[in-house]
Amino acid sequence: MASIAEDPAREKQSPGASLIYDPKVRGVLYQVITVIVLAMLLLWIADNTLENLKRANIASGFGFLNGRAGFDIGQYLVAYTSDSTYGRALLIGFINTVVVAVGGILTATFVGFVVGVGRLSPNWIIAKLSLAYVEVFRNIPPLLVIFFWYSGVLALLPQPRNSMELPLGMFLNNRGLTFPSPVFGEGTSATLIAIAIGALAALLLAYYSRKRQNATGRRLPLWPVLITFIGLPALTFLFIGPTVTFDYPIGGRFSLTGGSTVGPEFLSLYLALSFYTASYVAEIVRAGIRGVSKGQTEAAHALGIRPGLTTRLVVVPQAMRIIIPPLTSQYLNLTKNSSLAIAVGYADLVAVGGTILNQTGQAIEVVSIWIIVYLTLSLTMSLLMNWFNARMALAER
Numbered sequence: 001m002a003s004i005a006e007d008p009a010r011e012k013q014s015p016g017a018s019l020i021y022d023p024k025v026r027g028v029l030y031q032v033i034t035v036i037v038l039a040m041l042l043l044w045i046a047d048n049t050l051e052n053l054k055r056a057n058i059a060s061g062f063g064f065l066n067g068r069a070g071f072d073i074g075q076y077l078v079a080y081t082s083d084s085t086y087g088r089a090l091l092i093g094f095i096n097t098v099v100v101a102v103g104g105i106l107t108a109t110f111v112g113f114v115v116g117v118g119r120l121s122p123n124w125i126i127a128k129l130s131l132a133y134v135e136v137f138r139n140i141p142p143l144l145v146i147f148f149w150y151s152g153v154l155a156l157l158p159q160p161r162n163s164m165e166l167p168l169g170m171f172l173n174n175r176g177l178t179f180p181s182p183v184f185g186e187g188t189s190a191t192l193i194a195i196a197i198g199a200l201a202a203l204l205l206a207y208y209s210r211k212r213q214n215a216t217g218r219r220l221p222l223w224p225v226l227i228t229f230i231g232l233p234a235l236t237f238l239f240i241g242p243t244v245t246f247d248y249p250i251g252g253r254f255s256l257t258g259g260s261t262v263g264p265e266f267l268s269l270y271l272a273l274s275f276y277t278a279s280y281v282a283e284i285v286r287a288g289i290r291g292v293s294k295g296q297t298e299a300a301h302a303l304g305i306r307p308g309l310t311t312r313l314v315v316v317p318q319a320m321r322i323i324i325p326p327l328t329s330q331y332l333n334l335t336k337n338s339s340l341a342i343a344v345g346y347a348d349l350v351a352v353g354g355t356i357l358n359q360t361g362q363a364i365e366v367v368s369i370w371i372i373v374y375l376t377l378s379l380t381m382s383l384l385m386n387w388f389n390a391r392m393a394l395a396e397r
Helices: 008-012 015-020 023-055 086-119 124-138 142-156 188-216 223-240 264-290 294-302 307-343 349-360 363-392
Strands: 164-166 170-173 176-179 181-184 244-247 260-262
Touching: 086 124, 086 264, 086 307, 086 349, 086 363, 124 264, 142 264, 142 307, 176 264, 188 223, 264 307, 294 307, 307 349, 307 363, 349 363
Parallel strands: none
Antiparallel strands: 164 170, 170 176, 176 260, 181 244
């Protein structure tokens, strides 16, 4: 048998040269080189930025947050005056951003589910109206939707002296929505504790009911949950008495007095983001329901389950596993689109930060705060939705 001759070139290779041709070593080497290049690029950018700031006599750092703001904010939930600090102003902007994002997400989810189910309705009118809603809002830029509500709807409402009177003591005019504001008295803390305990007990009872349904197919009726949630606060109200009164708005000759007002800036942004995002949510819901096998519906009907219960207990829970991942992206888009508030003068984080940037010149610091806040909000929302998605996933047996 002839022996296989060894390759002379391979014999001459050094151990170092052979390591270069190793795919694992080569992959690690490329990654190290990439990290070094990126680090050098970032260091160059930082050094260049500091040099430009020094040349322009602009102090760096976040010490400016302790300075006096000197400007007013139209809408705020915590105390604020023009004598407050820049940090306080940014806090107001952050709270306003969270309020419009959370309110928009809740409304968009509700409207989107209704429209998405409506698109699958056997009723021709409901299905076509839902289709028209989706096609109209989905093909218009969100900024135009904001202008539509701000300039085309809310601005055309009557003057405050001719306000439209709504139920529950509310008034609507071109300056916004005025509603009764709560006035908290003594014993409010006890009432809030009773409400919290009642809500916790109702959640535990609902969890037990769901666990019982999964194990036996039977669930508790709804009235024990409602009694648990309402009973303890009602008993507290009977023993302590009313702890919250309301300051109702009163129509005057020229304006309204009393109550609280939500300005047209917030309303236009909230309505625009809600209805715009709801059109995408509707399509996600429709696709999720279509993704559930038709045999599931037929099996539920064969067991005598009503169509409404079939949709709520059989189809939607299975569709949620398809709906949740793309729904997360729409929630993130709505939160980031809230930065369009600057177009109508709503004091969100970007609008307040822009005013501070113009007054102080601390562009890098303000932009860094914007990036950190929106990144934190997006990651937090993603974690919550991923947790919810894991809860809805099918359990392996």
